[in-house]
Amino acid sequence: MTQLTRELLDSSGPLLLVPDAVLLPEGVADDHAVVVADGSFRAVGPAGELTRTHPGLHAVRLPGHLLMPGFVDAHHHLTQSFGSALAFGEPSEIFRRVWVPLEGALDEEAAYAAAKLAALEALRGGFTTVTDAGTRADVDVEVVASAARDAGIRCVLGLVCNDITGDPASTAGPSTAGPSTAGDSTAGESASTAAALERAEKHLARYAGDPLIHASLAVSIPEAATARTLHRTARLAAEAGAIVQIHVNEHLAGVERSLVRHGLRPLEHLHSIGALGPQLLAAHATLLTPRELTLLADTGTAVSYNPVASAWKGNAVAPATAMAERGIRFGLGTDGTRGDGFRLTDAAEFAQRIAYGLATGDSSCGAGWTWLEHATAGGADAVGLGARTGTVAEGLAADFLLVDLATPELALSRDVPWELVRRGNRDQITAVFVGGELRLWRGRPTGWDGPALVRQAAELARAAVEKAPITRVHPTSTAARRGSVAR
Structure with a gap:
């Protein structure tokens, strides 16, 4: 030493x-x-x-x-680190085939190791804060909090508040119920909604005063919660000075399902039930109309811009340079792809250049400082910690x-x-x-054995992946090469 x-x-x-x-x-x-x-x-x-x-x-x-x-990761899934090697070459909505089944196979030991492994990777990449969008592993969320705390990283910790069970994507038909009545059509739905809101209130109070863990609420996608729950979680978070994380307008399939069901795009649907506002962190938001950009700007809603996720399995790149010009609050997120803050800022600029700058002759694309700022202070603001961190x-x-x-x-x-x-x-x-x-x-x-954790996580990951009912669309790169040579 x-x-x-x-x-x-x-x-x-x-x-x-x-x-x-x-x-x-x-x-x-x-x-x-x-x-x-x-x-x-x-x-x-x-x-x-x-x-x-x-x-x-x-x-x-x-x-x-x-x-x-330090960098602020505005969008992460800490308990998905065991599947990081399964995400390559896959089409959109990979969460249905890989992430949800994988998290469902985690016990407490595996969930802790997966979250701590993700935290270690984040620290190695210069992140001092990670924003976890909520685990769907069947464990107490304190398992994830303990992993982040023991690793020594600041964590905005989401609690999933979904109150629609099963596959919400299979639900079809228009729905016009408002925030005060949606979800109350059956006794089962009402009980599920009440339980979700009770959990939300307890979670927000649970980490008050914790030096590293900051409570947040989360809904996986708008389809996974009733309008009442979407509305009430927004209000609860606003009252507590916390945020609600929702994957919004990420994939074409999700946008189209929302149009069929509500006659509105996901972001428009959230606006119609009063869920937009400074307390909302809209994850991804890659598919935005001019009207939706205006909604974001007018309501103060924040966005997590995840450029690597767009490149790996997305349908589009969020118009982040337009967001910056219009004063829309946003941070940069990894979506658990790779925990490297510098490569994230590079990807943020590069994605804007490819998606928008080349077509318009914009050789600056944010002039460098834009992406550095939104990876630090802007990210802290987007995840509700602007008064706590993100700036020297x-x-x-x-x-x-x-x-x-x-x-x-x-x-x-x-x-x-x-x-x-x-x-x-x-x-x-x-x-x-x-x-x-x-x-x-x-x-x-410092203070704990990183290599030992990596060895333990590798063993637990093999067991979890074998147990989980994961469905991959594409073979491994080695198998794909054999197929290509054979053809």
């Missing part, structure tokens, strides 16, 4: 960190420093000023390093990265934000801090 590592691990008192530069909201500030105490930034400012005003603190020098906010600023949680700038990719930089988006990668991350504590050092967690 180096002297620098020992200094950073010493969290018994305030830390005065003096890197070469600090990434602030307005840009990179050279010769700046921060004071970290009690899990937060106590001071941020010029290095000379902070060393003078804190003479009792030993200055920890970090030559060649940039101190920047006095009073906010000390969730940050130390990035090595003395690498072949970054050493010659003349525009650090653009370079981080285009040429940053996780092996340049020296350290990850969450809540003022060193959680990761050069890719390895």
